Amino acid sequence: MTHVTPGRRPVTAGRVPGCGQAFEAFFRENEPKLRHALVAAYGFEDGRDAAAEALAYAWEHWERLRDITNLPGYLFRVAQSRRRRRRIPVIWDSPGWAEHRFEPGLPGALASLSQRQRLAVVLVHGYGCTLREVAELTGVRQTTVQNHLERGLARLRARLGVNNDS
Amino acid sequence: MTASLNEQIRELIDSGANPVSSVEITAGRSARAARLDLVTARPRRRRRWAAAGIAAVGSAAAIFVAMLGGGAGRGTDRVGTVLTAAMVRHVAVASAIALAHAGHVRITYSAVDTIGHGRSAGTDDITFSGKDWNYVSDFAAPPNGRSINRYVGGRLYYHGAGFARHPGGRLHWYRETNPREFRHVMSVTAPDPRRLLRVLDPAARFVRAGHTVIAGIRVEHLRATRLAHLPGLGALPGDARPIGRVTSLNVWVDRHGVIRRMHLTSQMRITLWSRHSFIVVKKNGTMKIKKLDRHGAIRHGIERASAWVSFLDIGRPETITAPAHAIPRYSRG
Numbered sequence: 149m150t151h152v153t154p155g156r157r158p159v160t161a162g163r164v165p166g167c168g169q170a171f172e173a174f175f176r177e178n179e180p181k182l183r184h185a186l187v188a189a190y191g192f193e194d195g196r197d198a199a200a201e202a203l204a205y206a207w208e209h210w211e212r213l214r215d216i217t218n219l220p221g222y223l224f225r226v227a228q229s230r231r232r233r234r235r236i237p238v239i240w241d242s243p244g245w246a247e248h249r250f251e252p253g254l255p256g257a258l259a260s261l262s263q264r265q266r267l268a269v270v271l272v273h274g275y276g277c278t279l280r281e282v283a284e285l286t287g288v289r290q291t292t293v294q295n296h297l298e299r300g301l302a303r304l305r306a307r308l309g310v311n312n313d314s
Numbered sequence: 315m316t317a318s319l320n321e322q323i324r325e326l327i328d329s330g331a332n333p334v335s336s337v338e339i340t341a342g343r344s345a346r347a348a349r350l351d352l353v354t355a356r357p358r359r360r361r362r363w364a365a366a367g368i369a370a371v372g373s374a375a376a377i378f379v380a381m382l383g384g385g386a387g388r389g390t391d392r393v394g395t396v397l398t399a400a401m402v403r404h405v406a407v408a409s410a411i412a413l414a415h416a417g418h419v420r421i422t423y424s425a426v427d428t429i430g431h432g433r434s435a436g437t438d439d440i441t442f443s444g445k446d447w448n449y450v451s452d453f454a455a456p457p458n459g460r461s462i463n464r465y466v467g468g469r470l471y472y473h474g475a476g477f478a479r480h481p482g483g484r485l486h487w488y489r490e491t492n493p494r495e496f497r498h499v500m501s502v503t504a505p506d507p508r509r510l511l512r513v514l515d516p517a518a519r520f521v522r523a524g525h526t527v528i529a530g531i532r533v534e535h536l537r538a539t540r541l542a543h544l545p546g547l548g549a550l551p552g553d554a555r556p557i558g559r560v561t562s563l564n565v566w567v568d569r570h571g572v573i574r575r576m577h578l579t580s581q582m583r584i585t586l587w588s589r590h591s592f593i594v595v596k597k598n599g600t601m602k603i604k605k606l607d608r609h610g611a612i613r614h615g616i617e618r619a620s621a622w623v624s625f626l627d628i629g630r631p632e633t634i635t636a637p638a639h640a641i642p643r644y645s646r647g
Binding site (some may be wrong): 180181183184187188189254255258269270273274304305308 | 319320322323324326327331
C-alpha cells in the first residue's frame with residue numbers, strides 16, 4: 149500500500165518486513181523521552197511539533213536509521229536542525245491554563261532558565277532520567293549536563309523561593 | 315496541588331504536551347507543518363495535497379491501529395467544574411498582558427424586543443496602540459451609516475455622516491480644536507477594551523463549559539454563573555452595553571489564558587405606550603402616564619440585548635495614523 153504525503157517521497161508501509169513492529173517498539177519506548185526533551189527546549193507547541201516531525205522522519209527513513217546506536221539522540225538533532233531551518237523564534241510559553249494544578253509561577257520560572265538548563269532540569273528532575281541518558285540524547289558530555297542541572301535548579305529554586313523540593 | 319517540585323515539573327510538561335499520535339507520524343508531518351503547507355501552496359496544488367494528506371492519515375490509522383492510542387485530545391476536560399480564583403486571575407493577567415500595548419476588538423451588538431417595537435444592531439471596531447485609538451461605529455439598524463473617531467498623538471479626529479457640514483454633504487475628516495469639547499469627547503467615547511477584562515473576576519464564579527475552535531485556535535469556553543454586579547461592563551460602547559439585568563456571560567480563552575471572545579446577554583422589561591398617551595412629570599418629580607385616548611394600548615414586553623466581543627490579532631502591533639487631510643473644527647456642544 150503506497151501513500152503520497154505532500155512534499156515528501158512516497159511512504160510505503162510494509163516495504164520492509166517487520167518495519168511496522170520495530171518502529172512501533174521504538175516509538176513506544178522513545179516518544180515520551182524525545183517529546184519531553186523537545187518540549188523542555190522549545191515550549192509546548194513547538195516542542196511537540198518538533199518531536200512529531202523527528203519521529204515522522206524516523207518512520208520515513210526507518211530502513212536507514214534503524215541500526216543507529218543512539219537513534220533518540222540522532223532524532224533530537226534532526227528536530228533541532230529542522231527547527232533551525234524554519235527560523236521560528238523560541239518562545240517557551242505556559243501550557244493550557246485550564247490544566248494548571250501546580251505552582252502558577254513554575255512556567256515563568258522554567259522559562260527564565262536557559263534552554264539547556266531547562267532541558268536538564270525537566271528531564272532529570274521531572275522524569276527521572278539519568279545524567280547519562282540526557283547526555284546521550286542531547287549530545288553533550290555528562291559533566292556539562294550536570295553543570296546545567298545544578299545551575300538551573302539553583303535558579304529555579306531562587307525564582308520560586310523553594311527551599312525543600314523533596 | 316502537588317507539593318514536590320519534581321512532580322510539579324512533570325505535571326507541567328505532561329499537561330502542555332500530549333503524546334504524539336501514530337497518525338501524525340505516518341501522515342509525515344505535524345499539524346503546524348500542515349498548516350504552513352496549506353497556506354503556502356497554490357489552490358490547485360492544495361487540493362491535491364489535502365486529498366493525499368487525508369488518504370495518508372486515514373490509511374495510517376488503519377495500519378497503526380495497534381499503536382499508541384490517540385493522544386490528540388487532552389481527555390481531562392472537566393465540564394461544569396468551577397475555576398479557582400487563581401485560574402481566573404491567571405486569565406485576567408494573561409489577557410491584560412496580551413492587550414497591554416495594542417489590540418483590535420470587534421463588538422457586534424443587537425437588541426430586539428418582544429413587542430416588535432424596534433430593533434437595533436451594529437458593529438463597533440476598536441483598534442488601539444498605546445494611547446492612540448481608532449473607533450469605527452457601523453449602525454446597521456436603524457441604518458445610520460458609519461462614523462469614525464480617531465485619537466492620534468494627542469489630537470482627535472472624526473469622520474462620518476453625522477459630522478458633515480451639510481446633510482448629505484461631502485464627508486471630510488475633521489480635527490477637534492475646542493479643548494472643552496475635546497475633553498468631553500475623550501471622557502465619553504474614548505474606548506478602552508482593556509477595561510472589559512475586569513469582568514474576569516473570581517466573584518463571577520466561572521465554570522468550564524467545554525472546548526471549541528475559533529479562527530483555528532482551540533479555546534476553552536467559560537460561563538459565568540454569578541451575574542450580579544459584574545464589573546467592567548461599562549467599558550462597552552454605549553449601544554453594546556447591557557440593558558437591565560445581565561442574563562449570561564460567556565468567555566472563550568485560548569490555551570495561554572488569553573481571552574478571545576466574550577458574549578453577553580441582558581434583558582429588561584419595557585413598556586410601550588401608544589402614541590395617544592404620554593408621560594407627565596409633575597413638579598414634585600413623580601411621573602404619571604396620561605392617556606389621551608382610552609383605546610390607546612400600553613404594552614409590556616421584554617427587550618433582549620446581545621453583544622459579541624471578539625479580541626482579534628492578539629499580539630500583533632497596530633499602527634494608527636492621523637488622516638492625511640483634516641479640517642480644523644471648533645465644535646460648539
